[in-house]
Amino acid sequence: MGLFSKFKNLFSSNKSVEEKKDVEVYDKGLEKSRKEFVSKISLLNSKYKKVSPEYFEELEEILIMADIGVNTVMEFIDKLKKRVKHENIENSEDLKEVIVDEMFIIYVDNSIMVNKINYSQTSPTVILFVGVNGVGKTTTIGKLASKLKEEGKKVLLVAGDTFRAGAVEQIVEWGQRTDCPVIYKENADPASVVFDGVNKAVEENYDVVLVDTAGRLQNKTNLMNELEKINKVISKIIPDAPHETLLVIDATTGQNGISQAKEFQKITNITGIVLTKLDGTAKGGIVLAIKEAVGIPVKYVGLGETAKDLQVFDIEKYIYGLFKDM
Ligand SMILES: Nc1nc2c(ncn2[C@@H]2O[C@H](COP(=O)(O)OP(=O)(O)OP(=O)(O)O)[C@@H](O)[C@H]2O)c(=O)[nH]1
Ligand SMILES: [Mg+2]
Structure with missing residues (x-):
């Protein structure tokens, strides 16, 4: 099971009420971005049923348009190409889940994940x-x-x-x-x-x-x-x-x-x-x-x-x- 399927399960089952509320906030707050992204990827996938160099070129463009940052996009596309080769992925539809997986990995990799506020124990x-x-x-x-x-x-x-x-x-x-x-x-x-x-x-x-x-x-x-x-x-x-x-x-x-x-x-x-x-x-x-x-x-x-x-x-x-x- 890919990471994304895991997330989906993670957020659909046994979570506290608070956690579910937070997920809803993300869900709603990212609606515009999601619509844009998902519709573009769907269009791309119906245009190219098979993964090809042209497919990757257009995917790259979509990601750059989403403000992801050029270097991150390049690195991302490289990783995707490697996985396509390694896992013999032919259909663009099968690539969807890999895209989400890699998006997560690219953030977590070589990461500064300390997003907690540094609260002081000794003073305000x-x-x-x-x-x-x-x-x-x-x-x-x-x-x-x-x-x-x-x-x-x-x-x-x-x-x-x-x-x-x-x-x-x-x-x-x-x-x-x-x-x-x-x-x-x-x-x-x-x-x-x-x-x-x-x-x-x-x-x-x-x-x-x-x-x-x-x-x-x-x-x-x-x-x-x-x-x-x-x-x-x-x-x-x-x-x-x-x-x-x-x-x-x-x-x-x-x-x-x-x-x-x-x-x-x-x-x-x-x-x-x-x-x-x-x-x-x-x-x-x-x-x-x-x-x-x-x-x-x-x-x-x-x-x-x-x-x-x-x-x-x-x-x-x-x-x-x-x-x-x-
Ligand atoms: N939709 C939305 N609006 C926000 C968000 N954060 C801030 N705003 C709006 O952005 C506008 C400007 O916010 P302020 O907090 O006044 O910005 P500021 O940086 O203090 O501005 P200055 O004091 O002029 O430097 C307000 O109308 C806020 O309601 C957000 O996450 N979403
Ligand atoms: Mg202000």
Whole structure:
């Protein structure tokens, strides 16, 4: 039995209610990508009943169009060709399952699979959110706050975005909705707001501090200086903090998001990626491209507007959501 059949069984039987709900979120959030993918592969398979060089050429194109990333696609096609030869696969229909198997393997292989958040045992865990404007930083903080509260954690929000008009109001609203205090100061230096926040968190024994930052700064040097200052202030209070710096990327921006990741990598130490708005794109393959291009684990994915739509990234659920109708 191929890996994919195993996944299908895995998700259809004896799972907890919670786990099933999470699978549903992936299922729904990846609908656009799945439709695109599955319909293209079906068309391809009816065009070429037999596996041929032309078949592979067109498959390659489909995968690249799904934003999977050129090198990953090349490597993938090579592996597929080898298996076709080795296992004497002739019919394109029989290749479907192999495609799903290999997709999974390519992600897991030579992988950085640490998608868990690095929680501190000795102090509040400080998580910094960075990314260009509009990608979903503040919304992700709100959703995560809601999840952490549900787990019984004491959560503090810090409005480190003091630039954009309305930014403070937005995070304050999330604070009210999730019942988490918000530290903010209008027109203040972001680093000083962060300082107040982290201090309060230590004094009052908070479990997690979620720090919002501004997406828009005049230029790269400013952004770099700003983040450096914020980092300094945090580590002055908690030497091994921030425990995570999560870069938020909007999945609908495709290759643009990849460039952002490369740029931010140069500016600061990114420990994980949050890929938002996967529900809004038909090019869900971007998860695989990120791994190829920047080698940073995707820790969370945004699959919709509500708090439950923020999910810890799980490759099995992702592959399932992407291919389950195939
Ligand atoms: N469909 C969908 N929408 C999302 C998701 N994540 C965020 N959004 C939407 O994206 C928009 C922008 O989100 P914000 O959280 O304000 O983005 P930001 O990065 O804080 O933006 P700036 O503060 O301007 O830098 C909002 O309308 C969110 O509802 C997601 O996973 N799916
Ligand atoms: Mg924001």
